[in-house]
Amino acid sequence: xxxxxxxxFALGLCALATSAGLRAQPSPYSPEQAEPEAEELVVLSAFNxxxxxxxxxxxxxxxxxxxxxxxxxxxxxxxxxxxRDFMEDVxxxxxxxxxxYIASIQDGEGxxxxxxxxxxxxxxxxxxxxxxxxxxxxxxxxxxxxxxIEVSKGPNAILSPGGPPGGTINIVTKSPQFIPKHSxxxxxxxxxxxxxxxxxxxxxxxxHFAYRLIAAYQDTERYWASSAKLRSKLIAPQFTWRVSPxxxxxxxxxxxxxxxxREPALIIDSSVTRRGQEPILGxxxxxxxxxxxxxxxxxxFQKHSLSLSFSTSFNQYLVMRLAGRVQRFDEYSDQAFLFPxxxxxxxxxxxxIATPDEVWGLANPNADxxxxxxxxxxxxxxxxxxxxxxIRGERIIKAQVENYAVQNDWALSFETPLARLQxxxxxxxxxxxxxxxRVNGALAPINLFDLANQDSSVAWDTVLFRDVKNExxxxxxxxxxRVTFWEDRFALSGGYxxxxxxxxxxxxxxxNPQDVLDESKDMYLASLLVRVTPAAxxxxxxxxxxxxxxxxxxxxxxxxxxxxxxxxxxxxNRRLAVNLAYFEIxxxxxxxxxxxxxxxxxxxxxxxxxxxxxxxxxxEINGAITRNLSVMGSFTRLRMRDSLGRHVRSVSDQLxxxxxxYRFNEGLLKGLSLYTGFSYVGERAGDTPxxxxxxxxxxxxxxxxxxxxxxxxxxGAYTWSRYQLRLMVDNLTDDKGYxxxxxxxxxQSGIETATGRNVRLQTTMKF
Numbered sequence: 001x002x003x004x005x006x007x008x009f010a011l012g013l014c015a016l017a018t019s020a021g022l023r024a025q026p027s028p029y030s031p032e033q034a035e036p037e038a039e040e041l042v043v044l045s046a047f048n049x050x051x052x053x054x055x056x057x058x059x060x061x062x063x064x065x066x067x068x069x070x071x072x073x074x075x076x077x078x079x080x081x082x083x084r085d086f087m088e089d090v091x092x093x094x095x096x097x098x099x100x101y102i103a104s105i106q107d108g109e110g111x112x113x114x115x116x117x118x119x120x121x122x123x124x125x126x127x128x129x130x131x132x133x134x135x136x137x138x139x140x141x142x143x144x145x146x147x148x149i150e151v152s153k154g155p156n157a158i159l160s161p162g163g164p165p166g167g168t169i170n171i172v173t174k175s176p177q178f179i180p181k182h183s184x185x186x187x188x189x190x191x192x193x194x195x196x197x198x199x200x201x202x203x204x205x206x207x208h209f210a211y212r213l214i215a216a217y218q219d220t221e222r223y224w225a226s227s228a229k230l231r232s233k234l235i236a237p238q239f240t241w242r243v244s245p246x247x248x249x250x251x252x253x254x255x256x257x258x259x260x261x262r263e264p265a266l267i268i269d270s271s272v273t274r275r276g277q278e279p280i281l282g283x284x285x286x287x288x289x290x291x292x293x294x295x296x297x298x299x300x301f302q303k304h305s306l307s308l309s310f311s312t313s314f315n316q317y318l319v320m321r322l323a324g325r326v327q328r329f330d331e332y333s334d335q336a337f338l339f340p341x342x343x344x345x346x347x348x349x350x351x352x353i354a355t356p357d358e359v360w361g362l363a364n365p366n367a368d369x370x371x372x373x374x375x376x377x378x379x380x381x382x383x384x385x386x387x388x389x390x391i392r393g394e395r396i397i398k399a400q401v402e403n404y405a406v407q408n409d410w411a412l413s414f415e416t417p418l419a420r421l422q423x424x425x426x427x428x429x430x431x432x433x434x435x436x437x438r439v440n441g442a443l444a445p446i447n448l449f450d451l452a453n454q455d456s457s458v459a460w461d462t463v464l465f466r467d468v469k470n471e472x473x474x475x476x477x478x479x480x481x482r483v484t485f486w487e488d489r490f491a492l493s494g495g496y497x498x499x500x501x502x503x504x505x506x507x508x509x510x511x512n513p514q515d516v517l518d519e520s521k522d523m524y525l526a527s528l529l530v531r532v533t534p535a536a537x538x539x540x541x542x543x544x545x546x547x548x549x550x551x552x553x554x555x556x557x558x559x560x561x562x563x564x565x566x567x568x569x570x571x572x573n574r575r576l577a578v579n580l581a582y583f584e585i586x587x588x589x590x591x592x593x594x595x596x597x598x599x600x601x602x603x604x605x606x607x608x609x610x611x612x613x614x615x616x617x618x619x620e621i622n623g624a625i626t627r628n629l630s631v632m633g634s635f636t637r638l639r640m641r642d643s644l645g646r647h648v649r650s651v652s653d654q655l656x657x658x659x660x661x662y663r664f665n666e667g668l669l670k671g672l673s674l675y676t677g678f679s680y681v682g683e684r685a686g687d688t689p690x691x692x693x694x695x696x697x698x699x700x701x702x703x704x705x706x707x708x709x710x711x712x713x714x715x716g717a718y719t720w721s722r723y724q725l726r727l728m729v730d731n732l733t734d735d736k737g738y739x740x741x742x743x744x745x746x747x748q749s750g751i752e753t754a755t756g757r758n759v760r761l762q763t764t765m766k767f
Contacts, residue, residue, distance in 0.1 A: 045248060045311040046411055047321040049148070049172065055575045056085035057630040057661070058623030064150040064170040066158050066424050066480045066495065067132055067321075068411050073568045076493060076527035076539035078103075078153040078167075078581045080620060086632060087143060089661060089675055090713070091728055091762060093192045094140045095128075095149065095169060100679045101657045102151055103581075103618035103634035104166075107681075109650050109743040109750035113260060113299055114138045115169065120153055120585060121614045121640040121651045122166030122560075129160055129170045131307070134430065136403045137329040139258050139301045142234050144197045144216045147174045154583060155545035155560040157497040157523035158478050162547040165560025165587045175250055176210035176240040177201045182767045189728075189760030192230065194220035212238040223755040224264045224288055227295040232258035246313035252306070259300040262335050265291040265391070265446060266747040268686070268739070270356040270383045272704045279686060279704045279739040284386035284448030287737035287753040292389065292446030294456035297336040304328045321409045321426075331399035334458075336443065337392055337748050340384045342604075342690060343703075349376040349694040354703035356383040356745070360694075369695070376695070386448045393441025393458040403432045419485040427477045434470040439463065467508040470550060475500040480525070488531060495525040505550040517555030521546040535570040551589070551607050560587040576623035576631075586613040608688065612648060614640035628665060632677075633658030644692060644699045647685035650742045650750065652708075654682035659713075674716040682708045686742040686751065706742045709754070711735070726762040731755055 046068050053059050059081040061071050072079060080102045092098040095115045099105045108116025108123045116125040128135050135141075152159055153167035160168040180202035187195040201212035214236040222228040234256050241249040269282040285291050307325035314320070345359050358378040367374045384390075409426035441458040480495035499521045506514040527541035540563075547558040566581035590612045616638035624630050636655040640648045659677030664670055689700035715728040736756035743750015 045313070045321070046319045047311050047409065053083050053085070055624035055630055057083060057632050058575060058577060059083050059148065060574060060577075062150045062152075063132070063172070064152040064156070064159050064168070067409050067426070068424050072577065073535075073537050073570055074491065074529065074531075075568075076491070076529040076541045076566075077156075077543070077564060078566060078579065078583075078618065078620075080151045080153070080579075080622075082149040082151075084147055087146065087149070088726075089673075089715070089717070090659070090677075091187065091726070091760065092143050095143075095171075098143075099149065099151060099169070101632045101634060101659055101677065103579075103620040104153060104616065104636045104638065104655065105151070105634075106652055106655055107650075107741065109741070113140060115140050117169065118651060119151065119164070119167035119169075120583065120616060121612070121638055121648065122164040122585070122587065122590075123650075124164050124166060124169055127160070127163045127168065129163075129168055131173055131309070131323075132159065132170065132407065133307070133323070133325050133405055134160065134162070134403075135171075136327050136401050136432070137301060137303050138299065138331065139256065139303065140260075141171060142216060142232065142256065144199065144214055144234065145173050145236055145254065146171055148172045153581075154541075154562040154564055154585065155523075155543045157499075157525060157543065157545045158480060158495060161476055161497055161499050161523055161545050162474070163545060164547070165545060165558075165562060165585050173252065174199070174201075174212060174214065174238075175252075176212040176238050178203045178207070178210050178240075178242075183764055184767070185762060185764040187760060187762045189220075190758045191221045191223050191755070192758065193760045194218060208242045210240045210242075212236075212240075214238075222261055223758075224261075225290050225295075228261035228264070228290065229298075230258075230260045232256065243312075247311070249308070249310045251308050254303070254305040256301070256303045259298055261295070262293070262297045262299060263747050263752060264289060265293045265338055265389065266739075266751055266753065267338065267340065267384060267389070268704055268745045268751065273354045273356065274701065274703065275705045277704065279706060281739070281753075282384065282386070284389075288756075289451075292391070292448060292451055292454050293747075294336050294443075294458075296334055296456070299331065299333045299335070302330045302332070317412060317414050319411045321407070323408075324406045325403075326405075327401075327403040329401040329403075331396055333396045333399075334441075335394045336458075337394060338746050339390050339392055340746060341381070343745070344690045346381075346383075347689070347691065347694050347700045348378075349696045349698065352689075352694055352698040352700040354689075354701070356703070357381065387450075388445035389448060391443045391446055393443055393460065395439050395441060395460055397437040397439060397464070399434075399436050399438075401432065401434045403430065405430045419483050420488060422482040422484075423479070424482075425479045427475070429476075430472075430474040432470075432472050434468070436466060436468040436470075437464050438466040440465050464509050468505065469508070470503070470505045472501060472503040472548065474548075490531075491527075491529040493525070493527045493529075497523045499523060499546065499548075501548045503548050503550065503555045505555055515550065515555050517548055517550075517557075519557070521557065521559075535574070536568070538565075538567045540565050549589070551609060556589050556609075558587055558589045560585065562586075572624065576625060577621070579618070579620045581618045582616070583618075584613075584615040587611065610642055612640060612642060614638060614651075616640075628663050630661045630663075631658065646689070646699070647702055647705075649685050649688045649702070649744075652682040652684040654680075654708075656680040671719040672716065673718075674714075676712070676714040678710055678712045680708065680710045684742055686739075687744045687749075703745065706739060709735070709738070709740065711754075722766040724764040724766075726764075728760045728762070730758040730760070732757065 062079045104120045106118045114125045150170040155165040182200040185197045195218035197216040203210045216234040218232045236254040238252045267282040269280045305327045309323040311321040359381045407428045412423045439461040441460045444455040478497040482493045484491040503517040523544045525543040529539040531537045562585045564583040569578040588611045620634040622632045640651045657679040661675040663673040685702040686704040712732040717726040734757040740754040741752035
């Protein structure tokens with residue numbers, strides 16, 4: 001890394017340490033804050049949310065709007081919160097397992113890694129934020145570190161200026177507590193289980209210091225076979241120094257090692273070519289089993305993350321947060337990929353319908369097209385031979401990402417005779433480097449009729465086919481002004497963010513020159529919120545963001561814009577919330593993986609680019625209906641089409657989900673809770689056409705659609721004294737084997753088969 005890039009990060013950490021030292025000195029406080037130390041009133045930082053909730057499933061505040069704690073009913077945008085209690089009930093393997101109950105959330109294209117989730121039709125892959133920092137790494141985030149998940153929908157320039165316009169997953173991590181809490185949890189089950197977690201926190205030394213240690217180990221089978229494994233090791237020590245009643249310094253370090261089997265080989269049957277046909281697997285492929293994919297095919301990650309965060313209140317008007325973080329992520333993966341022939345010439349030129357087992361060409365390739373004399377004709381060419389399915393290897397020689405970030409936020413609040421004013425401003429600096437070196441490997445074709453004798457050995461090339469180095473430096477400066485008047489019934493907000501980036505990309509394996517994006521972008525947000533009653537508000541918001549990206553080895557901007565109208569209602573003394581929203585989003589330069597490239601044709605671009613637009617309506621409910629009954633539920637109608645009016649791959653027009661939990665608080669069943677839930681995903685396109693038009697100018701069509709499906713979960717927990725026992729049954733109806741995922745006609749592009757019933761048992765001991 002170049003030395004000058006260290007300067008902003010070093011200055012930020014020095015300033016953080018200096019600020020902590022300054023706050024350790026005596027300073028003036030209000031009379032309430034100047035009480036004796038033993039009875040000091042500790043003030044929660046405006047940049048943190050309280051761990052207390054109105055209901056187990058209902059949080060009333062979030063920090064994902066403009067990096068400062070705000071009541072959700074006063075937030076002029078859609079922000080959904082998943083509490084720790086809710087996540088403990090569902091015990092998610094991935095973030096999607098919990099987030100699927102939120103409106104406009106569905107699975108992404110490929111579920112093995114990266115917490116790939118669709119938010120309002122746009123994939124949020126590798127773009128989550130953690131404690132307001134953009135997170136790096138292709139791993140799924142370990143739930144044992146998570147205190148809560150905040151899903152901020154729509155483009156949010158302040159939280160995630162370079163994120164997808166559909167929204168951002170913001171993870172709020174656990175932190176040290178000054179009340180001792182210790183737990184040991186063990187999880188067993190059919191698959192995606194076999195995990196033990198230690199979580200211990202307490203003050204130490206004096207009332208000014210607290211620690212937390214989280215450690216987890218998992219070694220479990222995936223659904224497909226006993227040789228398909230998921231393994232992980234995690235250790236995360238944390239320390240808090242309460243410098244004063246209004247100042248706090250928190251240090252966190254996370255170390256993670258994880259590996260996951262990639263996915264089994266699958267190909268959609270060639271008879272499936274259009275909407276209305278049930279997608280089935282081609283001859284020789286089984287819904288359960290590796291289908292010839294070598295057991296060594298997988299992804300292995302190692303990650304270090306160190307962060308420091310200092311927050312302080314100078315007085316009742318002014319608060320500040322200064323935070324820095326260093327991350328390093330390494331990937332060591334050997335993977336096996338199918339590569340059947342490309343589909344570009346396998347669309348009927350007259351209809352645009354896919355014909356996987358036919359190649360089209362002119363009767364006389366040396367003459368021009370003529371409808372009668374020289375038409376297009378089809379030649380039989382099977383998409384694959386079940387006794388010799390082509391497969392290749394890909395080894396990552398070196399894939400390393402380093403990231404250095406500093407954030408400084410200030411919030412000023414005061415009142416005038418006419419209005420209440422809140423100003424939030426700050427800056428952020430991020431420097432990152434990526435090195436990616438890969439080689440291809442040769443494998444024997446898969447014989448689906450003789451898998452027992454499949455040769456899984458591989459001969460690796462010595463010449464790199466990919467040798468990429470990316471370097472980016474980003475500066476962000478932002479200002480958000482909120483004005484409320486008429487007894488806080490009306491709130492006007494406006495925000496501005498200046499995003500400066502220098503992004504460089506070079507692939508030494510090609511003859512292409514280095515690509516450089518050295519530009520700035522202005523991003524805006526504006527909103528109006530009206531508190532109709534203390535328990536009801538309506539709002540309108542406009543927001544933008546722009547993501548610097550390297551697509552097909554070329555730097556570019558993806559710009560997102562959203563208009564949103566909504567209403568927020570609270571019932572039963574705020575225990576239950578109902579949110580309604582209508583939104584319209586547009587984004588430029590959306591990239592879609594080109595399956596031809598990943599099938600081995602490296603002369604093709606890795607991704608397609610197009611502009612997408614969508615609109616949709618959401619209804620969401622969460623909280624307590626009665627003292628014993630909690631609910632989380634949502635319904636979404638969404639319309640997303642590409643520029644040719646075609647369905648966008650993996651995006652459903654309708655989504656619905658609900659989970660209901662009933663707790664017995666008295667009587668013989670006291671300590672027992674039961675829940676049941678379902679998630680519904682409507683029909684969605686299974687692929688993106690390989691080309692937009694046939695040689696005759698006819699728009700090509702999606703070649704298959706994944707039908708709607710509903711999955712049911714159920715479970716319960718019993719708590720007595722220091723012990724708790726949980727039973728979770730996923731996919732209760734055991735509806736397995738059907739094609740569930742979408743993304744392309746063969747695996748590695750997102751398709752997968754549904755899992756069967758998974759029974760998991762979890763026990764927790766508190767000490």
